[in-house]
Amino acid sequence: MKPDGISLIVHTRNSSATLPKLLESTSWFDERIIVDCQSDDESVAMAEAAGCRVISTQHEFFTDALRNEFLPLASYSWTMVLDSDEYLALDAEDEIRRLVSVMDESLGGYLLPRRNFIVDRFMQGSSFYPDYQFRIFRTGQVRYQTGHHVMPLFIDDRYHHELVDFSNGVHIYHHNYNSLAEFMQKQLHYALTDVYEQSTTEFSFTDVIAQAQETFSRVFDPKSDGSLSYALASIMAWDKIMRGLLQWEKLGYQPALPDEYFSMVWTKKVDEQVVESGNDELHEQLTLLQAENQALTNEIAQMNQRLTMRALRPFHVAWSKLKRTRT
């Protein structure tokens, strides 16, 4: 049985630029363990000066998997994990201590909302916020999986986690990238070092293209994030295609990529291409979609008309009365 308290575990690698903010905002933890992956900069000295327990380890591509090795080092009953480019607000201590003082024995951890900053801008779009992260859990009850940014799992099924209210709760602050170039570089690094499904039967490049389009639609939110949203949506859609191609390469360049789909996507309008392809099934689906789209458009138009009529009703009544008075 570990004593009540919270251990913080952070992995670092050449993190001296972001580490001061993390160290400053986490000084209240009962214990801080910095696992350094062969930094060449001042990271280790900074962590030691701040009174952290520093452990050196080899550098691994999969930091998440590496975390499992060091989770047992936590001396207290709860563990929090932060990345070296993250930090907490000034009032985080009260809220986090309140969260871990719960009496519910089946509650194993919390997902915390995260505020992401890209090019120093707080990203508010749907794909960037609240960006829940599973970061606080009962010590010894969680295991990370292989891969980048894969949600860790409870070892024991009896536990569940809860979401911290993003409208009035503690947040993680994450200054992800200072430039688009850095963002691209990181995405490419993750793509090149990630784990991919090995089965050719599961692979479909058409699905990859669909995922890219889905990603673009999800990230593209100019109302919230302005022009940056265009750029990020494009990079993240491109990332899906890169990953698809990397997986395809690992599968021995099999199955053949659907070249007609490429020409369809990149050169001509979808409906023209579907008609030209002679694929009856696709054509049928497209016709159905167009009909649904038309029906929806009509419905919206009727709804607008009804709303307008309702809004104008008092004026009509007043005008009728006025006319009656005049006559």
Next chain:
Amino acid sequence: MTSINLHVVIPCLGLEALTRACLLTLERALQKTPSVTASVTLLDNASPFVFQREFFPNDLAIDIARLDRQASFSKACNLGATRNGDADFYLFLNNDVLLHEDSLVDLLSCQRDFQAGITGMRLVFADSTIQHCGVLFDDGDRGPYHTCNKIHTSLVPRTPRELQAVTGAVFLVKRDLFSTLDGFSEDYSFGYEDIDFCLRAKQLGATIACAQEIDSIHFANTSYNETSMKRINQSRMVFMANWRGRFQIDGNRDEL
């Protein structure tokens, strides 16, 4: 001239545009006080839209500290003060104040002349009527009030004077005094923590003065919402419970 280490604390809850204007005027006012070395903490008190450095095109080195859950005004100020424990003075500044470029010179000169532990500043609404030129105390239910409120500034004398209390909107306080009193009382959610602090400082023998030569703009209750007003009323009840009968009655001096 002796160098002064000043730590400016600006608690913020929204009002990004006003805050930007506030910082620009602060920067200009600081340029007129070469003897002052200033640090600035912008304490983002859980604003719905997170404050970021890029909002503020100043050359000032601004430390932006964030709270996730809205704290009382006094707690936000106290936390902001902890960001620089080496300062000689703290200047608490509301983000709906636009400082006159000569206002800090006037404020520091008043502090020096009175050897004041706490120094306030003359503030006007946008229509040049007085928002604050000192807090006086009436008897009965009225208690503390802003004297000469809503009177045109040209009609109000400009002699700096000693008072029992000044507003916290622009509040210069010696760090030692602030530390001795453990900062603003966090019993107050919004409002009256400044008056409470002044009365506690008075009990320790500190002098409280208000600079009067220069007018700076304070939008004050024009930038408050319904919730702010509710919190002010709550604070007023706490204040009266704590202090009624324990302050000197200045009487009713609304009119000149």
